[in-house]
Amino acid sequence: MKFAQLRYIKIIMNAFMSIAAFSIGSSIFSLLKSIPVPPWQNFLASSGFGDVLSIPVNMVSNLYAVMVVIAVGYEVAKSFNRPPLAGAMVSFGAFMILTPFTANVRIVNDAGETITGMASGVISLSALGSQGIFLAMFCGIVGARLYVLMLDKNIKIKMPDSIPPSVAGMFETMIPAGLVFILFMVLRMGFAATSYGTMQSFVYTILQKPLMGIGANPVGAALYLMAGKLLWMFGIHGDMLTYATLGSIRSAATQANMAAFAAGEAVPYLEWTLLTPFTNIGILGLTILLLFSKSTQYKSLGKLSIATSIFNITEPVMFGFPIILNPVMAVPAVITPGLTLALTSIAMRIGIIAPSTGVALSNVIPTPIYLWMSTNSISGLIWGCLMVVLSVVIFFPFFKISEKMALKEEAETEAEEV
Structure with missing residues (x-):
């Protein structure tokens, strides 16, 4: 009971529960595609409707890490009685800073030749999906917690009481969010100097992949x-x-x-x-x-x-x-x-x-x-x-x-x- 009541265990549990509806919703389309009736499977293959049913499944699985970081950041800020949406957005920004903007791509040129290689300025969907979940949890917890800590230390722009709360909240978030982004940019540059290249590669290789291998x-x-x-x-x-x-x-x-x-x-x-x-x-x-x-x-x-x-x-x-x-x-x-x-x-x-x-x-x-x-x-x-x-x-x-x-x-x- 003590373990289940730990603050960050509750945060992670609540975060995953809050986005469960997306997985359940996409699983309905996954279920329809998997009905093991030969005429139905033949129809899916011949009509292309099977590819259509895969769209919601791909949407959730390829963006699951994005959902996780937003949900975790939201729950962290909420747990400390701070604006939860701001905490979610700061965490999301931190996650995107650490996300590699390079990916293996395959391009077909005008001559019909297939060219494969590493391209910059491209985000791999796997980085935003299952491979990025552990990094998303890290950014959600650390990014939002740093944001809360700075607010607690009054590292913010204090607006007069006459300013509407929505406007005042925007200015109060600016400095904490900016400082969090700077810290994560330093973190990104630090990992760029290692053999892993990115923090996401480090987390996935050292932590996530071995743990997933348990089962x-x-x-x-x-x-x-x-x-x-x-x-x-x-x-x-x-x-x-x-x-x-x-x-x-x-x-x-x-x-x-x-x-x-x-x-x-x-x-x-x-x-x-x-x-x-x-x-x-x-x-x-x-x-x-x-x-x-x-x-x-x-x-x-x-x-x-x-x-x-x-x-x-x-x-x-x-x-x-x-x-x-x-x-x-x-x-x-x-x-x-x-x-x-x-x-x-x-x-x-x-x-x-x-x-x-x-x-x-x-x-x-x-x-x-x-x-x-x-x-x-x-x-x-x-x-x-x-x-x-x-x-x-x-x-x-x-x-x-x-x-x-x-x-x-x-x-x-x-x-x-x-």
Whole structure:
């Protein structure tokens, strides 16, 4: 709880939540493009409508870092009771100062020859998208915090009270914003003298890319899910805490995958596409067992919660069984999501099932259907059903222990009533 209440953790969480609507909105178009029905896919390819559906996806994925820096700067200034819009704009200016104005380009000349090379005065969309997210967070926090600090030290133009607030605010922002921009210009020139060339290249190479690689393999992604479920066993909302810790990394990977999907390329971070469908698959397996339980209370809970569990809403079982603070169910609850994700990742990598395309889907889509749509293949649907069966098998022996205790309690209660 103390970790989640830290000022800058709350700022980052609030910032990413504030721009979530853009990702959700673009995922609708991503969802439409990924419907695995052959006639629909043929129509998208022949009519060019598939390229049209990719436009909103590209817009969000290629400008995601811009949204992040504005949102973070806004939340920083708001947290210190300073004008949030000004904080957002100062942060955005700082980010653009550090953004490289060179990019690899491909040009077709009049003779039809393709020329590739590095061009100046051009901003790469990747710098404004997934590759720039960590730099955007840095600029959002540092840029807005410096702006707030200067206001706190009265480093500003003080206007008379007779001046309208909107005009006075403009003049008060001038000096702090200018000083922040100067500091970031010095930072840019300093990195230009290094082998990295730009701060964005430094941050991406040293920090962002290795961290994103944590989940870009079966083991790392499995541990990510298992850590969340382990925290649940102690009464802590583990999924929320792991998201607070690694949410920015997950967002960067998601945006990179969405950009690859829109471009028709293979996803660079396969395992990050599997976190959503396998987060709660174990609870679905347990709910299926509840439906066939000999215990009256368990059967009733199964009937009440099967609909929600199918759509990955697990609170009725988590709190009603309960899973939380239940040492008997700790082993299957922690192991199941990690094991099913790791097996699916390996199956995709060796070609048993089609790999995920990178399409962004809602987290309430049932796991088998999710895998069907994310792979655009019936193999995903079949594999998803097998993983649900596997979750039932893993939970079964532990469920029988709990069921035996529940039947004993029901028998004792019935005897007392008699």
